[in-house]
Amino acid sequence: MDFRDTPEEAAFRAEVRKFIEEEGHKARIRDDDGERAFFGGSKEWTKALAARGWVAPAWPKEYGGAGLSVMQQFIFNWELAEARLPRPGGIAVGFAGPTLIVHGTEEQKKKYLPGILSGEDIWCQGYSEPGAGSDLAALQTRAVRDGDDYIINGQKIWTSGGHLARYMILLARTDPDAPKHRGITYFIVDMKSPGITVRPLVNLAYTHEFNEVFFEDVRVPRENIIGEENRGWYLAQTTLSFERSNxxxxxxxxxxxxxxxxxxxxxxxxxxxxxxxxxxxxxxxxxxxxxxxxxxxxxxxxxxxxxxxxxxxxxxxxxxxxxxxxxxxxxxxxxxxxxxxxxxxxxxxxxxxxxxxxxxxxxxxxxxxxxxxxxxxxxxxxxxxxxxxxxxxx
Ligand SMILES: Cc1cc2nc3c(=O)[nH]c(=O)nc-3n(C[C@H](O)[C@H](O)[C@H](O)COP(=O)(O)OP(=O)(O)OC[C@H]3O[C@@H](n4cnc5c(N)ncnc54)[C@H](O)[C@@H]3O)c2cc1C
The missing domain is CATH 1.20.140.10 (Butyryl-CoA Dehydrogenase, subunit A, domain 3)
Incomplete structure (x- = not known):
């Protein structure tokens, strides 16, 4: 087994190191970065990464990512970690973006991807509920069709960054009579919608990372469904070819x-x-x-x-x-x-x-x-x- 870089890998590693040397200082958090910095570093750092497509290293180039191979992503993540620098992106880059790229409409891609790539929009993930975590398919939040909208009622919990997020990817039950994996739909929810209440949950380390999110007759337009109604469970498994080595x-x-x-x-x-x-x-x-x-x-x-x-x-x-x-x-x-x-x-x-x-x-x-x-x-x-x-x- 040979752990040494190939010449191409070594060249890419050198490129990442040079970038870190020149731009790494921008990761230092400043007052005006506020709490959002917790979810991906400073605005300036995000901007420097975005300029090279490195906010979303695994996304295809046509969607504004860097189209890096698995090995390049590995080197990129490794070098950032060695330099103790944060990687922005979170739920937006890891989950919302890939689901939009693979299953979204052209309008949805145009509307949402730029804000993810620039780091402007933080997204949160509304999956877990008080009665649904490991057994996620047991989720009970309901979405009922009403003309061109759906009306959402229910509760999510442990929603990381919910207090800072512009959008949520939400799993809600649209067919309560179907077998539990089959009646779930994948929605994009504007966190500014009337009827949403976000309540902080302070963790053991005394930081406010996650929240409870309550939905009371929240109207979400039909065009905010990603993919087909009742197929949300299968969409929730979507990822691009992210390296998974941790x-x-x-x-x-x-x-x-x-x-x-x-x-x-x-x-x-x-x-x-x-x-x-x-x-x-x-x-x-x-x-x-x-x-x-x-x-x-x-x-x-x-x-x-x-x-x-x-x-x-x-x-x-x-x-x-x-x-x-x-x-x-x-x-x-x-x-x-x-x-x-x-x-x-x-x-x-x-x-x-x-x-x-x-x-x-x-x-x-x-x-x-x-x-x-x-x-x-x-x-x-x-x-x-x-x-x-x-x-x-x-
Ligand atoms: C820091 C943090 C951030 C999070 N952020 C988010 C977020 O942004 N969005 C979101 O949707 N969720 C989020 N979660 C929720 C997370 O996904 C759930 O906590 C996790 O899936 C476990 O579910 P649960 O808490 O309901 O525990 P449960 O599933 O109720 O589990 C309770 C206990 O039972 C055990 N158990 C359950 N099922 C089995 C089984 N089949 N076999 C053996 N043991 C079992 C578990 O291991 C655990 O010890 C976050 C959680 C944490 C801690």
Whole structure:
């Protein structure tokens, strides 16, 4: 196995590095970026990426993307992660755009794609409900036809960025009598529509990322359906050929461990770290270091399968998601031990400067959600068991 770049890959990596060197400073968040920066970095950074089609690296060029190959995307994501730079896009680039490109009408593409590519429009995803998460097809939000409109009633939950979004991609039930996967339709909802209430949900790390969204007789024009009525479930699976290695995540894990090792080395004797007196923590750091290396190998394996076979690996991606997110929790648990009591300081509220800018504490709390968002660990284990290992369904 040879991990070295081909000459073409090396040239592309050099291009990305040069871009980062010249433009990376624009990612620094400024006051007028406001809360939206949380969902993709500064406006200036988005603009710099947009100028090269790199807001949507996987989209075809004809739709304003960069048309990068899977391997190029991998290199792009890897280099950005190494430089600790954010990737804008989120739901808009990952879900709404691809669904519009594959299933949307020409009018819909013209209307919505430019705002996604410029980073102007944030989108949110209205899928989960209080009674529908892992079993998403159980969703109950209703859309009833009324002339040229649909009237939506119901509730979504855990809607990331719902308070900042211009549009939502919404799954709603249009045929309550059909089998549950078949009566669902895919809508675009203007978040400024009358009848929508967005209520904040503050997470364990004390940040406002997600929301509850209530729909009370919300009128959505028929032209806002993507694809056919009652076929929404199948559209919701649409992606373009995004690389699925999670290289950004595995590089982030390695960097976090490296930060902790550096901190432990530098603070071993000044009382801020329990490390010098606790060989168990030393061993933990070594374990995390080895595990972060394993996570990176998983990323390499996935991208090589994807680049060679042209298909997104199913159960290997589930293995990497399961391992990477549970590893994240272990890393930040170790981190809290390395930092000791100082690690409990909060960068936002506490006077004294917290070690490592308070990031370890924040991530210790935030990483709890990593094993839930995007499919829980149990669901990943089910996928691996059935699709990967051929075990019978539980
Ligand atoms: C940070 C964050 C951001 C999110 N952002 C969004 C968003 O923007 N839009 C959106 O629509 N949703 C979003 N979600 C919701 C997310 O998709 C759901 O939380 C997730 O799918 C799990 O669903 P649930 O919370 O209803 O839990 P449930 O599905 O009710 O699961 C409860 C528990 O039961 C287990 N379980 C469920 N089914 C099985 C099974 N078949 N076998 C074994 N165990 C099972 C689960 O693993 C879990 O431990 C977000 C979640 C988080 C944490």
């Amino acid at each position: 290289i950004g995540g595995s590089v982030g894990a390695r960097q976090a461990v490296e930060d902790l090792i550096k901190f432990a080395r530098e603070n071993a004797t000044n009382g801020q770290s329990t490390l010098a007196h606790n060989p168990a923590i030393r061993h933990e750091l070594v374990e995390r270091y080895v595990e972060a290396g394993v996570a990176q190998m998983m990323s390499f394996k996935i991208v090589s399968i994807q680049a060679k076979e042209g298909v997104a690996p199913g159960h290997e991606a589930a293995v990497a998601k399961l391992y990477g997110t549970e590893l994240n929790q272990r890393i930040y648990r170790t981190g809290m031990k390395v930092l000791g009591l100082y690690g409990q300081l909060d960068a936002r509220t506490d006077g004294p400067k917290p070690p490592l800018r308070g990031r370890i504490k924040y991530m210790y709390l935030r990483s709890v959600a990593n094993t839930i968002e995007g499919g829980t660990s149990e669901i990943q284990r089910n996928i691996i068991a059935t699709r990967g290992l051929g075990l019978p369904r539980g």
